[in-house]
Amino acid sequence: KQWYQRRVRGEMKDEKEKEYQKRLEKMKEKEAARKKKTLAVGKKRVDYRHDLHEKKLEEQAAAEIQKQEEEERRKEQLDKLAATVAIDAPYDPARVLRDTEASTARMKESDYVGKFQLFRVVGYEDSAISGDMRVKVEKALRNAGLMNTDYGRHIMKNIAPPMEPRKDMVSTVFKNDNQTE
Secondary structure (H helix, E strand, O other): OHHHHHHHHHHHHHHHHHHHHHHHHHHHHHHHHHHHHHHHHHHHHHHHHHHHHHHHHHHHHHHHHHHHHHHHHHHHHHHHHHHHHOOOOOOOHHHHHOOOHHHHHHOOHHHHOOOOOOOOOOOOOHHHHHOOHHHHHHHHHHHHOOOOOHHHHHHHHHOOOOOOOOHHHOOOOOOOHHHHO
16 A cells, blocks of 8 residues: 555656646746747847947948038138238338338328327426425425424415315315304
């Protein structure tokens, strides 16, 4: 009886193992089919990406060629422009100091000598300053050594200017200071 049970168990084991082997083979076949399908799709994608890469490289090369041609055209145009505006004058450092034709045409010496100032004067001329009585008194006080004394300050304060100041220049800010105290 044990022998029979062992035999039955062995047959069952063999059947299970055969069944397992069949399932394993089916799974391997399915996996191989899936891999084949994936490889086919992958190969298509790789080919597609390769074609895209080749196309991109061709476009870059075309763009580089176009850029070089554009640069050459631009250089040619600049050279033509430079040739049209080039200065055709001999080397002469003394020319820098001479008048130009335009400046001599604008100004004839007989018409303009001493008739205009080169720069606009904003301040006072020395004749106007030396003619002011306040300057003369200040010089005399300074020579006498009285400028920094109360007497000198009183004299300078009471000398009238050569021209009265405008009314809008007179300040009334400190006019009533003595009354408030």
